[in-house]
Amino acid sequence: xxxxxxxxxxxxxxxxxxxxxxxxxxxxxxxxxxxxxxxxxxxxxxxxxxxxxxxxxxxxxxxxxxxxxxxxxxxxxxxxxxxxxxxxxxxxxxxxxxxxxxxxxxxxxxxxxxxxxxxxxxxxxxxxxxxxxxxxxxxxxxxxxxxxxxxxxxxxxxxxxxxxxxxxxxxxxxxxxxxxxxxxxxxxxxxxxxxxxxxxxxxxxxxxxxxxxxxxxxxxxxxxxxxxxxxxxxxxxxxxxxxxxxxxxxxxxxxxxxxxxxxxxxxxx
Amino acid sequence: xxxxxxxxxxxxxxxxxxxxxxxxxxxxxxxxxxxxxxxxxxxxxxxxxxxxxxxxxxxxxxxxxxxxxxxxxxxxxxxxxxxxxxxxxxxxxxxxxxxxxxxxxxxxxxxxxxxxxxxxxxxxxxxxxxxxxxxxxxxxxxxxxxxxxxxxxxxxxxxxxxxxxxxxxxxxxxxxxxxxxxxxxxxxxxxxxxxxxxxxxxxxxxxxxxxxxxxxxxxxxxxxxxxxxxxxxxxxxxxxxxxxxxxxxxxxxxxxxxxxxxxxxxxxxxxxxxxxxxxxxxxxxxxxxxxxxxxxxxxxxxxxxxxxxxxxxxxxxxxx
Numbered sequence: 285x286x287x288x289x290x291x292x293x294x295x296x297x298x299x300x301x302x303x304x305x306x307x308x309x310x311x312x313x314x315x316x317x318x319x320x321x322x323x324x325x326x327x328x329x330x331x332x333x334x335x336x337x338x339x340x341x342x343x344x345x346x347x348x349x350x351x352x353x354x355x356x357x358x359x360x361x362x363x364x365x366x367x368x369x370x371x372x373x374x375x376x377x378x379x380x381x382x383x384x385x386x387x388x389x390x391x392x393x394x395x396x397x398x399x400x401x402x403x404x405x406x407x408x409x410x411x412x413x414x415x416x417x418x419x420x421x422x423x424x425x426x427x428x429x430x431x432x433x434x435x436x437x438x439x440x441x442x443x444x445x446x447x448x449x450x451x452x453x454x455x456x457x458x459x460x461x462x463x464x465x466x467x468x469x470x471x472x473x474x475x476x477x478x479x480x481x482x483x484x485x486x487x488x489x490x491x492x493x494x495x496x497x498x499x500x501x502x503x504x505x506x507x508x509x510x511x512x513x514x515x516x517x518x519x520x521x522x523x524x525x526x527x528x529x530x531x532x533x534x535x536x537x538x539x540x541x542x543x544x545x546x547x548x549x550x551x552x553x
Numbered sequence: 554x555x556x557x558x559x560x561x562x563x564x565x566x567x568x569x570x571x572x573x574x575x576x577x578x579x580x581x582x583x584x585x586x587x588x589x590x591x592x593x594x595x596x597x598x599x600x601x602x603x604x605x606x607x608x609x610x611x612x613x614x615x616x617x618x619x620x621x622x623x624x625x626x627x628x629x630x631x632x633x634x635x636x637x638x639x640x641x642x643x644x645x646x647x648x649x650x651x652x653x654x655x656x657x658x659x660x661x662x663x664x665x666x667x668x669x670x671x672x673x674x675x676x677x678x679x680x681x682x683x684x685x686x687x688x689x690x691x692x693x694x695x696x697x698x699x700x701x702x703x704x705x706x707x708x709x710x711x712x713x714x715x716x717x718x719x720x721x722x723x724x725x726x727x728x729x730x731x732x733x734x735x736x737x738x739x740x741x742x743x744x745x746x747x748x749x750x751x752x753x754x755x756x757x758x759x760x761x762x763x764x765x766x767x768x769x770x771x772x773x774x775x776x777x778x779x780x781x782x783x784x785x786x787x788x789x790x791x792x793x794x795x796x797x798x799x800x801x802x803x804x805x806x807x808x809x810x811x812x813x814x815x816x817x818x819x820x821x822x823x824x825x826x827x828x829x830x831x832x833x834x835x836x837x838x839x840x841x842x843x844x845x846x847x848x849x850x851x852x853x854x855x856x857x858x859x860x861x862x863x864x865x866x867x868x869x870x871x872x873x
Contacts, residue, residue, distance in 0.1 A: 394567075397568065398568060398571040398572060398575070403807040403808065403810060403811040403848070403852070405811035405814065406810075406811065406829070406845055406848065407575070407576070407579075409814070409829060409830070409833050410576055410579060410580065410833060410841060410845070411579060412833075413833035413834060413836065413841075414579065414580055414583030414833075414836065415583055415584070416584075486694060490694075490696050490697075491811075493696045493698075494696065494697065494698060494811075494814075494815050497696070497698045497815060498814065498815060498818055498830060499834075509696070509698075512696070512698055512699065512702070513698070515702065516702070516818075516819065519702060519705060519706060519710065520710055523706050526699075526702040526703070526706065527699075527702075527703065527706075530695070530696055530698065530699030530702070530703075531699070533695075533696045533699065534691075534694055534695045534696065534699065537694035537695075537696075538690070538691065538694040540694075541690060541693070541694055542690070545690070
């Protein structure tokens with residue numbers, strides 16, 4: 285790798301990490317940064333962006349800028365929660381499947397397949413419609429429907445690592461299953477998992493936004509998708525309600541995918 | 554070869570069954586009583602009892618599941634809790650609309666994606682290639698409703714080139730051809746929204762497929778014969794990368810159906826997506842189950858079809 289290329293790579297990694305960090309920081313600091321309570325009526329309805337309301341107001345006069353800031357909070361909570369569930373399930377299923385093989389492997393992979401066939405969007409619609417919507421339930425539903433792809437990646441990586449000479453060597457020296465998994469296999473599959481996970485999370489973010497857009501969001505917390513969905517009836521008179529929340533989603537998803545891309549480039553070199 | 558096809562056909566059954574099983578159990582585990590939906594909040598205990606018996610809701614989950622599958626095999630998907638209409642009759646008129654939207658966007662996005670992917674590979678690592686890659690990453694990160702609303706704002710509300718919603722102009726009457734043209738005119742915006750996102754996937758796949766071959770012997774031979782970059786890419790590299798583009802069509806159909814829900818809502822397109830939304834909001838279980846089963850079957854069948862077409866393109870698969 286030439287030094288110029290590696291420098292460009294470092295820059296990319298820093299800028300994409302910064303993007304994700306800004307999003308998480310805004311999410312944490314929303315209550316202090318937002319000029320208004322996003323649920324409170326603070327001005328005229330459907331006011332265009334101005335000095336007082338940088339992104340305008342919605343139908344009943346709530347500040348859209350505050351809404352977008354608090355939306356960062358909702359989306360970040362959901363993405364982090366889903367990531368936790370997906371990582372736990374995918375690692376257990378993937379490692380067990382790849383390491384043990386045989387009937388257990390077959391069985392687990394059939395289950396993973398079923399989850400891959402039904403688009404998770406539809407399962408989520410059904411689950412939310414029947415169980416009611418809430419951030420907690422959204423996290424569980426999106427987590428339970430998103431692990432299968434990563435589990436397959438981990439299984440495949442485990443399989444290929446398991447066959448390699450250094451694992452054989454480690455086992456020859458009396459390394460037990462858990463030691464082999466934690467000391468030898470995990471460090472080797474971590475970069476691939478990181479790349480896949482960031483891409484997956486950007487999709488989860490988009491699915492969550494779409495669910496909120498069609499009216500299936502948590503009524504007690506403001507989300508970007510909800511804001512965009514509320515704009516549909518006033519597109520003619522208030523373009524800003526449609527444009528800005530979507531732009532925020534785009535930036536968040538973009539920072540996640542470019543982070544994955546930056547990690548992936550390192551791997552391919 | 555026929556044994557392979559048969560084996561793949563048999564594999565379809567448990568997957569569709571599994572999908573229905575998951576939704577069925579999910580729906581029945583949910584809190585709340587479907588009878589309240591049936592009686593729309595009115596009625597006394599006796600009426601509840603009557604409705605429960607009529608829709609067999611008092612039986613065990615296993616019996617209900619068994620009856621449901623037995624009926625489905627006979628082509629009976631039950632009746633809507635809300636309107637009493639047969640589910641099949643509610644779904645039928647909407648299948649065409651959603652299929653038109655889904656198939657047209659898949660065809661268009663495949664053509665557009667192949668074009669852009671080939672152009673990018675032809676100018677690999679140059680400005681055009683970088684521009685195509687950037688654009689595809691950008692498009693993939695944008696929520697579909699955002700693209701839809703921005704297009705609606707620009708092309709329908711500001712410029713007035715395309716209609717804002719519906720499948721036909723209100724009260725439109727005319728010859729079959731005029732009707733088809735009117736539908737096509739309404740189709741452009743919703744179809745484009747779905748196609749834009751899909752074409753980014755295809756473009757990236759095509760590009761990678763071609764670029765990966767550039768160092769191969771058959772490409773070097775073609776170059777040695779004096780063919781230019783574009784000819785090498787078009788005549789020799791593109792053909793092989795077609796296989797990878799075809800294999801993902803099956804997976805993309807599920808993606809397009811999901812996207813269609815949002816797009817149908819925004820553009821008032823009278824398809825299955827709208828039916829899913831309205832029936833889930835009113836907890837109309839039979840309708841919901843019917844649509845989901847149809848979608849699962851469509852996705853699985855498309856996967857099967859792509860596998861089979863793959864087999865025709867690449868003879869090596871037949872031997873396995």
